[in-house]
Amino acid sequence: MTSDRIGVFLCHCGGNISDNVDLDYVESQLLKGDDVCVVKHHENLCSLEGKNIIKDQILREKLDKVVIAACSKITHGNTFQNYIKPLNPYLFEMPNIREQCSWVTKDKDESTTKALSLINSSIESVKHNEPLKKIPTKVKNGVLVIGAGISGITVANSLAKQGMEVTLIEKRPAVGGAMIQVGKVFTPGKLSEDCAACLLNPVINDMVRNEKITLLTNTVLESSARHSGNFDVILRKKPDYINPDKCTSCGKCTEVCPTYAPDEWNEGLTDRKAIYKPFPQAVPSQYTLDDESCIRCGKCIEVCPTNAINLDAIDEIISLTVGSVVVATGHQRFDTAKRPEYGHPFYEDVLSQMQLARLMGVNGPTGGHLIVPSTGKVPRRVVMIQCVGSRDQLPDGHKYCSKICCMIATKNANLIHSHYPDTEVIICYTDIRTPGEYEKYYKYVQENGVKYIRGRPGEVAKVDDHLVVRVEDTLTKTKKEIHTDLVVLSAALESSEGTIEAAKVLGIPLTEDKFIKEKHPKMQPVSTDIEGIFVCGTAQGPKDITESIIQANTASTKISELVNGGLEVEPFIASVNVKKCILCGNCIDSCRYQALSMHNQSIRVGPIACTGCGDCIVTCPQEAISILGQSDEKLRSSIRGMLKNKAEGEQIIIAFLDDIGNVSANNMGINRVDCPSSVRIINVPFINRIKYCHVKYALTHGADGVFLGEYPDNARHKQIRENVLVMKKHLEEDGINPDRLLIHGVFIPYFRGLANQFKEFDDKLRLLNEAD
Numbered sequence: 001m002t003s004d005r006i007g008v009f010l011c012h013c014g015g016n017i018s019d020n021v022d023l024d025y026v027e028s029q030l031l032k033g034d035d036v037c038v039v040k041h042h043e044n045l046c047s048l049e050g051k052n053i054i055k056d057q058i059l060r061e062k063l064d065k066v067v068i069a070a071c072s073k074i075t076h077g078n079t080f081q082n083y084i085k086p087l088n089p090y091l092f093e094m095p096n097i098r099e100q101c102s103w104v105t106k107d108k109d110e111s112t113t114k115a116l117s118l119i120n121s122s123i124e125s126v127k128h129n130e131p132l133k134k135i136p137t138k139v140k141n142g143v144l145v146i147g148a149g150i151s152g153i154t155v156a157n158s159l160a161k162q163g164m165e166v167t168l169i170e171k172r173p174a175v176g177g178a179m180i181q182v183g184k185v186f187t188p189g190k191l192s193e194d195c196a197a198c199l200l201n202p203v204i205n206d207m208v209r210n211e212k213i214t215l216l217t218n219t220v221l222e223s224s225a226r227h228s229g230n231f232d233v234i235l236r237k238k239p240d241y242i243n244p245d246k247c248t249s250c251g252k253c254t255e256v257c258p259t260y261a262p263d264e265w266n267e268g269l270t271d272r273k274a275i276y277k278p279f280p281q282a283v284p285s286q287y288t289l290d291d292e293s294c295i296r297c298g299k300c301i302e303v304c305p306t307n308a309i310n311l312d313a314i315d316e317i318i319s320l321t322v323g324s325v326v327v328a329t330g331h332q333r334f335d336t337a338k339r340p341e342y343g344h345p346f347y348e349d350v351l352s353q354m355q356l357a358r359l360m361g362v363n364g365p366t367g368g369h370l371i372v373p374s375t376g377k378v379p380r381r382v383v384m385i386q387c388v389g390s391r392d393q394l395p396d397g398h399k400y401c402s403k404i405c406c407m408i409a410t411k412n413a414n415l416i417h418s419h420y421p422d423t424e425v426i427i428c429y430t431d432i433r434t435p436g437e438y439e440k441y442y443k444y445v446q447e448n449g450v451k452y453i454r455g456r457p458g459e460v461a462k463v464d465d466h467l468v469v470r471v472e473d474t475l476t477k478t479k480k481e482i483h484t485d486l487v488v489l490s491a492a493l494e495s496s497e498g499t500i501e502a503a504k505v506l507g508i509p510l511t512e513d514k515f516i517k518e519k520h521p522k523m524q525p526v527s528t529d530i531e532g533i534f535v536c537g538t539a540q541g542p543k544d545i546t547e548s549i550i551q552a553n554t555a556s557t558k559i560s561e562l563v564n565g566g567l568e569v570e571p572f573i574a575s576v577n578v579k580k581c582i583l584c585g586n587c588i589d590s591c592r593y594q595a596l597s598m599h600n601q602s603i604r605v606g607p608i609a610c611t612g613c614g615d616c617i618v619t620c621p622q623e624a625i626s627i628l629g630q631s632d633e634k635l636r637s638s639i640r641g642m643l644k645n646k647a648e649g650e651q652i653i654i655a656f657l658d659d660i661g662n663v664s665a666n667n668m669g670i671n672r673v674d675c676p677s678s679v680r681i682i683n684v685p686f687i688n689r690i691k692y693c694h695v696k697y698a699l700t701h702g703a704d705g706v707f708l709g710e711y712p713d714n715a716r717h718k719q720i721r722e723n724v725l726v727m728k729k730h731l732e733e734d735g736i737n738p739d740r741l742l743i744h745g746v747f748i749p750y751f752r753g754l755a756n757q758f759k760e761f762d763d764k765l766r767l768l769n770e771a772d
Helices: 023-030 048-060 073-083 098-102 108-126 150-161 196-209 252-256 299-303 353-360 405-419 438-447 497-506 545-565 586-590 615-619 632-642 659-670 692-700 717-733 751-771
Strands: 006-011 036-042 065-069 135-137 142-146 165-170 184-187 192-195 213-217 219-227 230-237 260-262 271-273 316-322 324-327 331-333 350-352 381-388 424-429 451-454 459-463 466-473 478-484 486-491 493-495 533-535 567-569 574-576 596-598 603-605 625-627 653-657 679-683 705-710 741-745
Touching: 006 023, 006 048, 006 108, 023 036, 023 108, 036 048, 048 065, 048 073, 065 108, 073 659, 098 108, 098 659, 108 632, 108 679, 142 150, 142 316, 150 165, 150 196, 150 213, 150 545, 165 219, 184 196, 184 405, 192 196, 192 405, 196 213, 219 316, 219 497, 219 596, 230 324, 252 299, 324 497, 324 545, 350 353, 353 405, 353 486, 381 405, 381 466, 381 478, 405 424, 405 438, 405 486, 451 466, 466 486, 533 545, 574 603, 586 596, 586 615, 615 625, 632 679, 632 692, 653 659, 653 751, 659 679, 659 705, 659 751, 692 705, 692 717, 705 717, 705 751, 717 741, 741 751
Parallel strands: 006 036, 006 065, 142 165, 142 324, 165 213, 324 533, 350 486, 381 424, 381 486, 424 451, 653 679, 653 705, 705 741
Antiparallel strands: 135 567, 184 192, 219 230, 230 316, 260 271, 331 493, 459 466, 466 478, 574 625, 596 603
16 A cells, blocks of 8 residues: 555635645645655646646556545545546545635634645545445346325336336225225315316226236235345235135125124224125225134125135235335324314214215215214214324324325315305314415315314313314414314324334334335435335325325336436445354344345345445444445544644544535535634544544544534434443543543534534533643
8 A cells, every 4th residue: 555656636726725725835745755746736626627637647647546635525526536537436535625624714824734634634545445346236127016005006007107017015905095085185276176086096997907017905015135136025915715706796795794894994984794895996896804803604605606705715925026115005094082082982973084084975874965973964063173183292192294184174174065055164273284276275265164263172072962162262362162063183194004014124214203214305205215115105204195196206216217227336335254254144133224135154235225334344243344445444544644743732623424414514614614623524424434443543643532423313323322422431441531522413504503513622622631
């Protein structure tokens, strides 16, 4: 490494750097040592003229590696990777002496000293750089879609039309999800309500007719393992007690079945038999058997004319390999029995919004006629209560807004008012939330005569033969007792059991509200932390049908990019030393990205899945794992270079920032927020990459303090904090003041807070140094 010929290029950046950094002095200091054979600077190295200078010096001086001191690597890293050809693009380092030096340090002498320190760090670091190549990868042309609601069916159709083989699984006996139950959906642009089944059926028919889609109902994901970028999944399909090839849907089995169970299709408002067809328009159009309700009396077998029934059928285990997985497992509704003050399900005339939708559905239990369940009469008044379980601070409630409840209540209220003009409808709300075009629909319904009272009711009581809703109108500040025939509760949308189970099997993280956590809510809203696994619909959080369809099509596009275009993956992935590895499997268990697997008595690393986070390094007892291009020695060299030529009395803080923290530090510079000149930033992909040996090395080789800047919203946040406590304990055991190590949460928008933390830590260390 010492024989490498290294060249350093200094960018003036049109005065952004050179006005506050003495680059001539930097050049003279760099040439004093033996590490650098040439130093050149230019007004704008990112220009074509700058490119020619870099290329000319590489060829003329026969350089092996280069350091380009300029702006942020985020801004021009790719540019300079191209400029250093014919060198390998990974044989360079790029210290940021603009955003993280010139722009945050007012004093020119201090800025110059800091710039020299950052460049020396990169010189020491680049000595360990090796020629690397991006890893071309290809994934299997097969996709598993979990959940056959509107999102799952939409993404399956889109993928199949692009030539992909799709396996669509649904845990229930029929497809369609919540949309098939609601009866009517609203169209704000037309100020109308449309038939949900009429909109959904063409989408379902496309799915049924497409030969590239395999539909498996009564099926769940049993297990998943990652191998070579693909997913080996095991599916469990409930028994086909009724052979669909033999069944003629004559219905004789249902007629003789003696057992009843609550009808899920009608939200428990009616009962069904243990052997039944979910609903008349069900897809697949076949009978099914509820094995939990069936008493195995055999009467159905006796009357079946085609011998289609086999009560001894067993589960089918299906294995397949796919390149991508889509989680479209939908949602469930908050259990309103947790709010007994509203009387559901204790009072027969207190319903949920979905139960109301089934009552008013033409294929519902009353043929579309709205009646009071206890009397069978049309209600004179209906009161709807919003935010049941959402925007709720109680321990078993949800703090978030469920986003669509206001519009669902408004739609159902308008349907009631349109068909039963003599029925008064009142909606008790916390805040009406109808964004965009939905506001127009809300105003339209309000003008039609639906009444709104701002206030969350405290109680629903039974008085004589009717219900009483007690509420305080927060606008008029008056307490009201509203006598009504029917109460309808708008329950929160919450994560379904299927969503939580799928996340557990696939190893993908959940949000604190138990929805699937996307990789980035703005930039990657359908991707998850595991490359190749995507999410759409209400499995990711509350949303309406339109947004669910948009997400489904977005997921399809991302999968198409992955399957058809392949990937060129950055080479900074885990590498296992087979001579040291004892096959303990700790790395496999700790990898949340499922990037590691056991194959033929060796550990394999999946380049698509591996992010180079370093979790496996921490858990390996043999120190058999390293990250390509990010060795421990390279990191130590970077620290050593940062502390090189430290002046007497000078204070230096080594600040390890993850990628989020690094962007936040750049924002400090962009906004010209002052930062102590003592702070020297080393960017690492993940903070858990920093081990105790690095912290100790820094503090025993001249650093006054070590700062760890970590983005708290990551799966290892708690573990990282615990590791820092362990590091502090080790420092104390080694006779080093543990207060010289600090960890702090960093966020991109809160760069001023980061600057304040740097200043406070700098002041604290000065006091410690004075005390010592």
